[in-house]
Amino acid sequence: MQYENKPSKFSWGCLGDIDEGRKNLGPDMPVLMYRLFQYTLKDILTREYDEETAGSLYRAAGYLAGTELAKNVLDLSGDFDFFIANLTNKLKELKIGVLRIEKADLNSLSYTFTVSEDLDCSGLPVSGETICDYDEGFLAGILKTYSGHSFTVKEIDCWSTGDRTCRFTATSK
Numbered sequence: 505m506q507y508e509n510k511p512s513k514f515s516w517g518c519l520g521d522i523d524e525g526r527k528n529l530g531p532d533m534p535v536l537m538y539r540l541f542q543y544t545l546k547d548i549l550t551r552e553y554d555e556e557t558a559g560s561l562y563r564a565a566g567y568l569a570g571t572e573l574a575k576n577v578l579d580l581s582g583d584f585d586f587f588i589a590n591l592t593n594k595l596k597e598l599k600i601g602v603l604r605i606e607k608a609d610l611n612s613l614s615y616t617f618t619v620s621e622d623l624d625c626s627g628l629p630v631s632g633e634t635i636c637d638y639d640e641g642f643l644a645g646i647l648k649t650y651s652g653h654s655f656t657v658k659e660i661d662c663w664s665t666g667d668r669t670c671r672f673t674a675t676s677k
């Protein structure tokens with residue numbers, strides 16, 4: 505990923521002590537507000553740069569998020585089946601989406617995943633174009649942290665292309 509050789513100031517601690525800071529409001533907030541943040545930031549990045557650059561910045565941020573989530577939240581100690589089961593449970597628990605693995609070729613390291621009720625896009629207007637570039641990076645970061653291999657993750661179906669689920673292919677680079 506393009507920013508891996510530049511120093512990062514991000515650490516899991518940057519997210520703070522949410523229990524301490526939100527004693528009454530708690531750790532959750534509506535998906536509407538998450539999307540408001542995501543899509544206004546993307547709009548500004550698109551205006552500052554262009555659509556392609558905004559997409560690749562989202563992919564890079566998703567990659568960092570996936571890497572940090574894998575390190576801090578996932579159990580990476582088991583075999584591939586255990587890893588996928590743990591990942592599926594966590595993505596559901598964190599309300600990111602409902603993950604399913606459709607195809608897995610463990611020899612060539614190529615996979616097809618679907619994510620239903622995806623946090624970023626489920627329910628969006630149909631534009632004919634896939635929109636989950638953040639998720640592409642997110643999955644690539646998770647897979648790299650677990651396996652040590654670099655993956656290209658591409659969204660091939662999305663709510664915004666008229667499909668009811670997001671579908672991602674992941675291939676080892």
Ligand SMILES: [Zn+2]
Pocket residue numbers: 622625634635636659661662663664669670
């Ligand atoms: Zn999508």
